[in-house]
Amino acid sequence: MSISSTFHKWGSPRWFYQFSGRLLPWLAGLSLLLLLGGCIWGLAFVPADYKQGNSFRIIYIHVPASAVAMGAYVTMAVAGAIHLIWRMKLAAMVMKAIAPIGASLTFLALLTGAVWGKPTWGTWWVWDARITSVLILFFLYLGIIALHQAFENRDAAAKACAVLAIVGAVNIPIIYWSVEWWYSLHQPASISFTGESTIHPTMLRPLMATLSGMYLFFAWVLLLFTRAEILDRERNTRWVQDIVCGEAR
């Protein structure tokens, strides 16, 4: 009973729109503060890594982007499941909003990783297990975006994407684990992630800042996209028209 009523409330686009409106400035301020602060800290104040020199400073953008990109996919699949099971429209809007954000962050993870690889490994790209799985994650995101665009009808698009996101989520552990297995099977060149040991506590603190900043940033942009989507879907309702044309009346 209470669960369903909470769902009902959370599922109401109108309530969500107003609630998220209050949250927005906090998210925006905090995320920018943490991101900017962490980056400046990491770029200019942390000592260089004894093995990698200064190139390790990419970590402050690389690791947050990678982590949030993965988290975003899970969020999307959960939203998809909620949409399919409880027919909650808001979940569909959240799902639609996550796809481009997640894809951008995955792209960022790939790009910063590649740029980091050049000075560290001497090559832009290796077929490391983790790297390969991120590439596949990127493809999964692209698939969802393309599927959504291909449908003309929004409801069908949302449902189809939800199915795909769930199937993908079931597959992600399998993919990740099989790629890991594949990589260790071949035992390729010596290049691979060196493990946590290299990270000093002094280096870790700015990382914590940018990591949490990136999560907040994700939440912020997600709200921005979702709110725009809410307005678009509910454009024929009175409350949306009142909000948009509020000044005129």
Next chain:
Amino acid sequence: MPSAGLLSLILAVLQRDVIASLRRGSEWSNPLVFYVMVCALFPLGIGPQPERLAELAPGILWVVALLASLLATDSLFRGDFDDGTLEQMLLTHQSLYPQVLAKTLAHWMMTGLPLSVLSPILGVLLQLPPAGMLPLMASLVLGTMVLSFIGAIGAALTVGLRKGGLLLSLIVLPLYIPVLIFGSSVVKTAIDGGPYMPQLAMLAVFFLVALALSPLAICGALRISVDQ
């Protein structure tokens, strides 16, 4: 006797799809020809040195089989969607699950199975060592079955769309990757003389999981596609 009913339903659907596919011809022959042609392209692209080809053969054979299966997948539900028989499938009081299962199996019998049976010949073309032949066939038999089930999800999601074709690839290719990895490693391990049974067993597990779960996704996707 619901189980007897289910079985006869499955058989009826299987029979219909296989007969239809055999009558049309192009449906089962095209993936085969594609398989043969693209495998024949590779020596032209990467050079004819036998040792190198032998090394690469498992990977190439598997990737191309995967592509052939992928390209054939688009037609899985499209014919039924276009002529309105898909609606009839949705409008029975019997469960959709066995029908979808039977359709996917029929599709596999017309694509994956012939591919697997033909693969030793292409193995010879690509200088695959004899030790790899049987494992190649076995891994393809199991693997293409899994590919068919995964592909069917994508086909069901895109059957109502005019774009079809490459969109399906986009959706389905990332999901194919575990199958590719285990399938090709079966053959490679066999060539190196290692124990390839664990990987084959893994493919069998994938198959069982796909058999049990993918029809659920397919049924859902079909309902969505018809309801547009």
Next chain:
Amino acid sequence: MPSAGLLSLILAVLQRDVIASLRRGSEWSNPLVFYVMVCALFPLGIGPQPERLAELAPGILWVVALLASLLATDSLFRGDFDDGTLEQMLLTHQSLYPQVLAKTLAHWMMTGLPLSVLSPILGVLLQLPPAGMLPLMASLVLGTMVLSFIGAIGAALTVGLRKGGLLLSLIVLPLYIPVLIFGSSVVKTAIDGGPYMPQLAMLAVFFLVALALSPLAICGALRISVDQ
């Protein structure tokens, strides 16, 4: 001033097709995505060892570019056929030749050109040595143009048929082979430090021949396809 008229006709057709393709999005993005994905499949199939990948990269990149271009070819005339604008093209007193030329060029600009531009990134993924990058792009630019012209003949022949798809592959793939051989050998020679200009010149010759002759075949094929 017939030449000015021809030029403006070519430009108008080019502009229309490019705009339409950009608006639809999937038309130019799908082959690209297919290219990227299938290139990424190969390491998964044949193993991640950088040296081996580097050796194979030219062949793989070329074969996959060829497949991507092939799969995109099907849509070259299909849209126009379906919406009846192909008939309008046939029913002008102006020659069909420049129109077909422009359509094929537009198609190349939306498939072959992006593929070529993107290829260095995939080269990086497949560990292609830096010496091969520029030749790869150059050979793909010229080669995909030839592929588009050859593919257009096949597309024109099959546009009236419901089967399309794989039938087109059967017709067109054998004709693609010379392009593949010269294209991939450009890259391989460049990596080995050899003179790759002769092969590139050969591709250029193919291109000129295709430019001059294939529109004739395409025009004929289109007339046949419309007249069914």
Next chain:
Amino acid sequence: MYFDTFSELLNMSGHGSYVWFSYGVSVVVLGSLIFVARRRRKQTEQHIRAIVRRKQESSSTIK
């Protein structure tokens, strides 16, 4: 600050181009996310204003 001079900060003992390129791209990507979200909202608002205007016009003609 870890670096002594500003130019050292830029150069980062040779790795500067990699680091600064990464951060530059990040700013562009994250910034464009915000930009796209904003633009989508603006477009939606315009669309809704058009709907409202149309509605008002049609209701006034009925009267």
Next chain:
Amino acid sequence: MAAPGLQVNQLFSERDDRVLFSDLCFQLNAGQLVQIAGPNGSGKTSLLRILAGLSSRYEGEVLWQGKSLQRHRHDYLSQLLYIGHGAGIKAVLSPLENLRWSCALRGMSHCDTSIMAALDKVGLRGFEEQACHSLSAGQQRRVNLARLFCIPASLWVLDEPFTAIDQRGVAEIEQWLADFVHDGGAVLLTTHHSLNFSHEFTILNLGDYANA
């Protein structure tokens, strides 16, 4: 059969912001026939698809024997026979094979005799084994209509059943409909043709429900 067969309450549906119908209410009981009329694009096919459970693009209530359609899908579908305006048959298969499959979908097996009787009734004796693509458009339609006689149902939902059927065929089908209704069946159909029906029947003009 005391509860009304099919009951539609306050049905609303739109496409691309265009309202197809709103506030649509009607009821279809055993022994009745309702014809949905309306100009092209007025939403007839859309309505039938909603009632067949193929489309969920609606708001409002659809009840079958007093119970919600979505919850009692299985009961409903076992009573329903829907013939859409698609071909409904596989062109490469023969009429016999097509109908065998249709029967198997309903859980009926070994029903060749009833299929042959149905094919006979729709005038396709002698064509049982010929591939459907070599039949004329009207004959193909008849294969689809033969399902009316080999699949038991108490509600027929027919979208333009007279398409491609010649005049004598139309009269025959009208007679079949009358017999079915007489035996306690319920029929819902769309057609642009003006129905020549021996019993009383209701015409529901969808044009009246648009933009209401």
Next chain:
Amino acid sequence: MAAPGLQVNQLFSERDDRVLFSDLCFQLNAGQLVQIAGPNGSGKTSLLRILAGLSSRYEGEVLWQGKSLQRHRHDYLSQLLYIGHGAGIKAVLSPLENLRWSCALRGMSHCDTSIMAALDKVGLRGFEEQACHSLSAGQQRRVNLARLFCIPASLWVLDEPFTAIDQRGVAEIEQWLADFVHDGGAVLLTTHHSLNFSHEFTILNLGDYANA
């Protein structure tokens, strides 16, 4: 213009061994309108495609101003405007872009003013820049019909021009046809609708020529 415009002698065509028409003879001169009538599948579209030079599945003779159509294709096509029953427009392009392309195909460039005038005439003012797929079926058909006014021709061949057009639109088109014929144009059209035409015109019933 002394030689007859379009002259058809002993035309014969078949499909899958079924004769669509045989021994078909007629003549269409400047200032005349001929309507091709006949039931579905009687070969109306096939005939128009033959006369437009799109189909060569016929035996017999088709002459344009006394000269064989195949030999004098260029002359003929420069005088012909054919509107088939396909959409005839690219859905992702705007009406303006579609018509610009149509004009370019005829070797006309910089004809935006005449295109705007044509769009105005078919009632699409204000929709010039909107993508055609977001227009209604009737509006899309009107885009196609706008070609009548921006492309000069002396022979119009129209396959079901009234499809999807509302009643007022039909009357307008009939008026355009009358004006065109009055100005010395020739029109050949098919329609299932009974033409309300101010001038005299000929109806050619294809049903009469079948299996002859």
